[in-house]
């Protein structure tokens with residue numbers, strides 16, 4: 481089976497983790513800071529490392545002090561972590577439909593659902609393609625609300641020449657093995673605002689304050705630390721930060737490889753009239769996490785099953801988030817976001833990672849050719 485996504489682990493990665501394991505500190509050590517500064521060099525803003533992409537989102541919402549009753553605008557076309565972590569603060573999840581070509585949140589749809597209670601717009605860079613960040617930035621600024629970017633798919637992508645991570649108020653990353661780089665489990669928050677990043681960091685480190693100038697309890701010894709706001713333990717251990725540092729050394733190589741696979745698929749599949757291939761805006765430079773094709777929705781299941789039978793680990797990204805029973809139970813109505821629904825019903829993700837060879841691309845394209853020929 482050729483999986484739809486897979487990690488790339490080198491001997492250097494293994495050596496880096498071994499060195500960390502032989503060290504004194506398996507967690508809370510120097511490699512964490514090392515990883516965070518190496519990340520900053522790629523994403524263009526200071527970062528805090530955390531234990532997953534979900535944790536990163538939770539920290540971003542903590543940083544903006546999301547409260548019960550606040551509204552957060554999100555696209556349906558994402559993994560449910562985008563919404564779940566905001567719902568945990570009692571926020572109301574508001575959906576805005578997507579653009580049919582990129583799969584990203586549609587700025588016009590966002591504008592239509594802004595209210596006086598809106599606290600943040602959350603964009604997701606579907607498949608690695610940056611959302612319409614200029615338009616979203618303008619809407620956020622006009623309404624004095626936050627722009628958060630769920631960049632779980634898009635570390636290494638650029639938008640109008642700037643790296644993803646340096647544009648939104650807060651950007652979150654995931655280092656799950658299927659993503660563009662990995663720490664096994666892991667994630668990060670980046671922010672161009674030091675105050676927001678500090679709040680995210682504190683939330684991820686149990687709310688502990690060690691800066692004497694901020695102490696409210698005075699005259700304790702040098703052991704003293706105190707908590708002003710509750711936090712959780714979302715630390716990324718040094719053992720995994722070591723893997724992250726090592727992976728980051730190859731991120732440009734990963735990007736080039738993924739770009740080559742993207743081009744090779746597109747070169748062949750564009751001749752198949754039953755398949756719509758992914759596009760990208762000329763002002764973006766995506767690091768591709770997914771290669772998402774669209775087929776006639778009535779034939780999607782048959783094509784998907786045919787791929788799986790042929791050993792191709794196809795995937796569907798994603799069922800519209802508001803279809804999940806957890807949202808249905810809250811009264812969200814199916815059919816409310818028709819562009820997302822149509823996108824979902826015709827989508828198939830085919831293998832996109834550094835283990836996919838040119839021969840694989842040709843083989844997968846041929847299998848698709850024969851499967852669409854049977855429609």
Ligand SMILES: *Cc1c(COP(=O)(O)O)cnc(C)c1O
Pocket residue numbers: 532533534535558559561562604630632633654655656666667
């Ligand atoms: C993977 C993913 C997440 C969650 O990341 P984890 O590291 O798996 O917790 C969040 N949002 C999107 C869009 C994702 O693809």
